[in-house]
Amino acid sequence: MLLLVWLLMLFVLYVIVKLWASAFGGEIKSISTKYSGSQLLQKKYKDQEKSVRLEEVDGAKLVKTVAENMEEIFRRKAEATRRLVEAAEEAHLQHEENPDLQYEYFNAVLINEVDEDGNSVELGGEFILEPNDHFNNLSVNLSLSVVQVPTNMYNKDPDIVNGVYWSEALNKVFVDNFERDPSLIWQYFGSAKGFFRQYPGVKWHPDEHGVISFDCRNRKWYIQAATSPKDVVILVDVSGSMKGLRLTIARQTVSSILDTLGDDDFFNIIAYNQEIHYVEPCLNGTLVQADRTNKDHFREHLDKLFAKGIGLLGEALAEAFTILNEFNQAGRGSVCSRAIMLVTDGATKMYDDVFAKYNWPERKVRIFPYLIGRESAFADNLKWMACTNKGYFSQISTLADVQENVMRYLHVMSRPKVIDHEHDTVWTEAYVDSAVSPHYAACLYRRALSQHSNSIRIQCSQYSQWPNK
Numbered sequence: 189m190l191l192l193v194w195l196l197m198l199f200v201l202y203v204i205v206k207l208w209a210s211a212f213g214g215e216i217k218s219i220s221t222k223y224s225g226s227q228l229l230q231k232k233y234k235d236q237e238k239s240v241r242l243e244e245v246d247g248a249k250l251v252k253t254v255a256e257n258m259e260e261i262f263r264r265k266a267e268a269t270r271r272l273v274e275a276a277e278e279a280h281l282q283h284e285e286n287p288d289l290q291y292e293y294f295n296a297v298l299i300n301e302v303d304e305d306g307n308s309v310e311l312g313g314e315f316i317l318e319p320n321d322h323f324n325n326l327s328v329n330l331s332l333s334v335v336q337v338p339t340n341m342y343n344k345d346p347d348i349v350n351g352v353y354w355s356e357a358l359n360k361v362f363v364d365n366f367e368r369d370p371s372l373i374w375q376y377f378g379s380a381k382g383f384f385r386q387y388p389g390v391k392w393h394p395d396e397h398g399v400i401s402f403d404c405r406n407r408k409w410y411i412q413a414a415t416s417p418k419d420v421v422i423l424v425d426v427s428g429s430m431k432g433l434r435l436t437i438a439r440q441t442v443s444s445i446l447d448t449l450g451d452d453d454f455f456n457i458i459a460y461n462q463e464i465h466y467v468e469p470c471l472n473g474t475l476v477q478a479d480r481t482n483k484d485h486f487r488e489h490l491d492k493l494f495a496k497g498i499g500l501l502g503e504a505l506a507e508a509f510t511i512l513n514e515f516n517q518a519g520r521g522s523v524c525s526r527a528i529m530l531v532t533d534g535a536t537k538m539y540d541d542v543f544a545k546y547n548w549p550e551r552k553v554r555i556f557p558y559l560i561g562r563e564s565a566f567a568d569n570l571k572w573m574a575c576t577n578k579g580y581f582s583q584i585s586t587l588a589d590v591q592e593n594v595m596r597y598l599h600v601m602s603r604p605k606v607i608d609h610e611h612d613t614v615w616t617e618a619y620v621d622s623a624v625s626p627h628y629a630a631c632l633y634r635r636a637l638s639q640h641s642n643s644i645r646i647q648c649s650q651y652s653q654w655p656n657k
C-alpha cells in the first residue's frame with residue numbers, strides 16, 4: 189500500500205513536471221515563433237520550393253565565419269563608443285565652467301514648437317527633420333543631436349547649460365561614427381547632471397498625460413556602466429513618527445532606489461520598528477537578483493507598510509550587515525560593492541558599537557542615509573554614519589526631491605572607477621529599440637511587431653567622469 193502511494197505520488201510528480209516542461213516548451217516555441225518570423229520564412233521557402241537546391245555546408249566553418257562577423261560588429265560598436273569618450277573627455281578638459289553662460293540649444297521636446305504668435309519658443313527653434321528608412325521611418329536630422337532634460341529639472345540650470353555647451357563637440361563624432369559604420373542606429377551621451385544628448389536629432393513628444401518621465405540616469409545602460417555590480421540592503425523606518433507624508437516619501441524613495449538597481453545587482457528590503465520585518469517574509473535572510481520581476485514584486489509589498497511603534501535601528505543594521513556578509517562570504521551576489529540604504533526620519537544614537545562589530549576598520553559596506561522630512565534635529569547622527577562608512581548623506585523633504593537625491597549615491601559608488609581611470613566597455617543585454625520617449629517606444633514597438641521586423645539591439649556604453657573639476 190505504501191509503495192502504491194509512493195508510486196502514485198511519483199506519477200503525480202511526473203505529470204506535474206511534464207506539464208511544466210510542456211508549458212515551458214510551448215512558451216519558448218511561441219516566443220521564438222513570434223520573434224524569429226520562422227513561419228514567414230517557411231512560407232517563403234514553400235513559394236520558392238522549385239528554385240531551391242540543397243547544398244552541403246561545413247558547420248564548423250559556418251560557425252567560425254558567423255563568430256568572426258559578430259566579433260567585427262561588436263568591435264566597431266565599441267570603437268564608436270571609445271571615440272565618443274575621448275572627445276567628451278577632451279571637450280570637458282578644455283571647458284571653463286561659467287555660471288553665467290547663456291547658450292541656446294536644441295531641446296528635444298521644444299524644437300519646432302511655436303507660441304500663439306507663431307514665434308519659436310525658447311530652446312526650440314526650427315529644426316529640420318526628414319523621415320529616414322534606417323530609423324524606422326522616423327523623422328530625424330542627421331547632422332545634429334538634440335538634448336533632453338528630465339522634467340523635474342530646469343532647462344537653463346547653469347550645470348545643464350555648461351554641460352550641453354561643451355558636449356556640442358560630440359556632434360561631429362556622432363556624424364563621423366555613423367559615416368564609418370552605417371549599421372549604427374542611435375548614439376547617445378548621458379550626463380551625470382541629468383541631460384541626455386541623442387543622435388540623430390529627433391523630436392520628442394510627451395505621453396497622453398503630458399509628461400516625459402525619461403531620465404537617462406535611470407536607464408540600465410547608464411547604471412551598468414556607471415557602477416560596479418552591488419549588493420544592497422534597504423532599511424525602511426516604519427516607526428510611529430513616519431506616519432503620513434513621511435511614509436509616502438519613504439516608499440517613493442525605496443522605489444527610486446529600486447530603479448537604480450539592475451540585473452547585475454542583488455537586494456532585499458527590511459522595514460523596522462521595535463521588530464524587523466522583511467517586506468517579503470518568504471525572502472527572509474537572503475538577497476535576490478534585482479531583475480524586473482523581483483523589483484515589481486517588492487514594490488507591491490511596499491504599499492502594505494504602515495507606521496507604528498518605536499524604531500530600533502541597531503538590530504536592523506545588525507541584520508543588514510549579517511546578510512550582506514553571509515551572502516558575500518558564500519560567493520553569491522555581485523561579489524563587488526556592498527551598501528546599506530537607510531530611509532528614516534532620524535536616529536537618536538550613533539550605533540558605533542554596531543559599526544565597530546560589523547564594518548570597521550575595513551568599511552567594506554557603505555552606508556547611505558536618507559533623512560525623510562523637513563526637520564534636521566536628528567541629522568547629525570545620520571551624517572556621521574555616512575562619513576564613517578564611506579557613504580553619503582541626503583535629506584529628502586518633499587516628493588519632488590526624491591529622484592534627484594537618490595541618484596547621488598551613484599556618484600559615490602562610481603568613485604573607485606573614476607580614481608582607477610577605468611574605461612571598460614560595458615555591454616547590456618539585447619534591447620528592443622525603445623530609444624525614444626515612452627510614447628515612441630510604444631508605437632515603434634507596435635510598428636515593429638506588425639512588420640515582423642522587430643529590431644533588437646545591444647547597447648554599448650562607457651562611463652567617464654572627471655574627478656577634479
Ligand SMILES: *[C@@H]1O[C@H](CO)[C@@H](O)[C@H](O)[C@H]1NC(C)=O
Pocket residue numbers: 314315316317318329330331332
Ligand atoms: C538639421 O537641422 C539644422 C537646424 O534646423 C539644419 O540647419 C540642418 O540643415 C539639418 N540637417 C539635416 C541633414 O537636415
Ligand SMILES: *[C@@H]1O[C@H](CO)[C@@H](O)[C@H](O)[C@H]1NC(C)=O
Pocket residue numbers: 321324325
Ligand atoms: C519607409 O517608408 C518607405 C516609403 O514610404 C517604405 O518603402 C519603407 O518600407 C518604409 N520602411 C520602414 C522601415 O518602415
Ligand SMILES: *[C@@H]1O[C@H](CO)[C@@H](O)[C@H](O)[C@H]1NC(C)=O
Pocket residue numbers: 464465466469472473
Ligand atoms: C526568519 O526566518 C527564521 C527561520 O525561519 C525565523 O526564526 C526568523 O524569526 C525570521 N526572521 C524574520 C525577521 O522574519
